[in-house]
Amino acid sequence: MKTIFLDNASTTPMYSEVISVMQQSMQENFGNPSSTHQFGRQAKSSIENARKNIAKHFNISSSQLVFTAGGTEADNLILINAVANLEVTRIITTKIEHHAVLHTVEHLQKENNIKILFVNVDEFGTVDLNHLEELLASSPEKTLVSLMMVNNEIGNILPVDEVSEICKKYNALFHSDTVQAIGHYKIDLQTTPIDFITASAHKFHGPKGVGFMYFKKGLGVKPMLHGGEQEKGARSSTENVHAILGMDKALEIGISNLDVDSKYISDLKEYFITQLKKLSDKITFNGLSLDLVKSSYTILNVRFPVENKMFLFNLDLAGIAVSGGSACQSGSNKGSHVLQAFLSDEDAKKTSVRFSFSKFTTKADLEYCIQKLKLILKID
Template identity: 55%
Template sequence: MENVYLDNAATTCVRKEVIDKMQKALAECYGNPSSTHSFGRTAKTAIETARKTIAKYLNAHPSEIIFTSGGTEADNMILRCAVRDLDVETIITTKIEHHAVLHTVEDLEKEGKIKVHYVNLDEFGNPVIEHLKVLLQQDDSKKLVSLMHINNEIGNKIDIDAVCGICKENEALIHSDTVQSIGHYIWDVKKTPIDFMTAAAHKFHGPKGIGFAYLRRNSGLKPMISGGSQERGFRAGTESYHNIIGLEEAFVQSYDNLAVERAKVLALKEYFIERLKQEIPGVKFNGYSADNHNSTYTLVNVNLPVSPEKALMLLFNLDVKGIACSKGSACQSGSNLGSHVLNQVLTDDDLQKPSLRFSFSIYNTIEELDYTVSVIKEFIEK
């Protein structure tokens, strides 16, 4: 096979329906949404319709949806503004969060603005809830908890309803990086008392460079970017109209087809896991990624029985064979330090072996998975 794309946790291909909507928007609706003439009003109306559409699916209020350039901006904005505007003194998180959260929290601590506490992890990489309770109750400081719903590397899925409940019981704010979750799981912010969460369109077959932040109404957060009055005054700068339209279409397509598409992707993941077990003796699955109750249906993280010397060529060999996957998150592919997630989860012995993340979408096939397993098997055996 010439091309097998199994890196959907990094980014997904854009749906045809999304491309069609965006092309139409680029060609026909080029007015500045802040302009008062008909061209501007048309663009502004479409943006507000998109906001209402997204809010409806989340059972949120439209004013709680703020369009951003993606998940990283949204995470930074929420964490920094919470410290600045809400008198947050302590942030509680884990050492396996996305770097958009980890680095922001580290910077805030270095700037002397907060204290940071890290929740202990169990052997699979899940936050230990009892330790979270201890951290929430150890002093009277204003606290914000930041725990991602689905880990982008090992796929672990936390009980976000339970975490939110614990935070509310202890009068703490709760933020979750939900970039791997939005578009793949149903959310109802009326039932799940979350304060802040984030999304990126390119994780669910939308365009890159657009996402949104969910900010619970009357949160008290103030703008981080100064300028015009766009996004109801919260995020200055001319709106990326065509990207917002693409985000809306991708969002609607994902949720309107969720049951069917989730079943297909889950079947692919289950098939891939079984084929690896059959063909690769000694294969292991990192975190909860092979447990479909406790992990997302979209990815699996595999630890392979390959020597450290030979492992150096594994990803290159897969790429030569036309297979795209990841040794960690795409955000850290240029790092020589290895995965900060796996460094927290794996034993020293398993860290010496290569781990790869394979992530799936509706556009993958059984034939592609068979081919991928055969290439891995051939590499290990030769």
């Protein structure tokens, strides 16, 4: 059976070059980076070289990066550290954030009595920046604003420069979950002064189980995990050497080919939109998916004019991998909290599908998908 992978926002296939780097590291670079002998020093040197390489892509110092097991750990580390060590008593976010943020702030509210305020979003899931400023102006409390750069379900791109300026005006810390942005957009943290960002390598053709967090100088991080002094004391646990080197390679490839790849994938997304519109004038698009500038070129969230609980299953039977809500919900059938936050009850009941693309997606893949959608929707 022909198989088509259109779920790249949940994970991406690894570059062959990444696999080669990791395989070589497994064979030659097996020392514990905390050991003082030559094998340990070699492993430690490899990690620090990767840290310097990654830092250069964001115009920051390598000392500002902490390697983690992925984006979820990085988000947790940042949010918990802000409360425990940076005197934050109020967090402002939205109801359309990734659960790595939402569930963590709920935990902090319960355990630490932190105030949680939600910024309004409009019918397209766009963050209301005027409301954000109102919330910040309403209290002089030490505040952290947590807003994701690219929404993982609808692809909306946050105007981070504007948010950064608003946060600076009110002396608030700014954390952005950049998991869906890194490897797909250029981010210069000198021109856009975000205080904290997060990354997960498997979102940009790297290995699973590794990522990093960035923190602005002066905003030191204390560990959630205890038992060792790895990562400058910020994250106890033996570093995943091979995965870190793989992440470094994946980011190098992604950034060096960014202009060509983004144009290719954008053209695919535009083509798919055109074909979907031809399929039925009743097909609509959630969030800002239709906007090729204000939404990610890798994500398209489509609302079909049916209520069909078997829709994703039927696509899977046809060999097409897509996602409904976030794949990070581990099979949860609760529906998308993102779409529920801004769609009407009637529209929320309809079948919405997130299609997400990569440089390995082809026009033939999308043509095959359109043909299968015709059969599922019973369009002649």
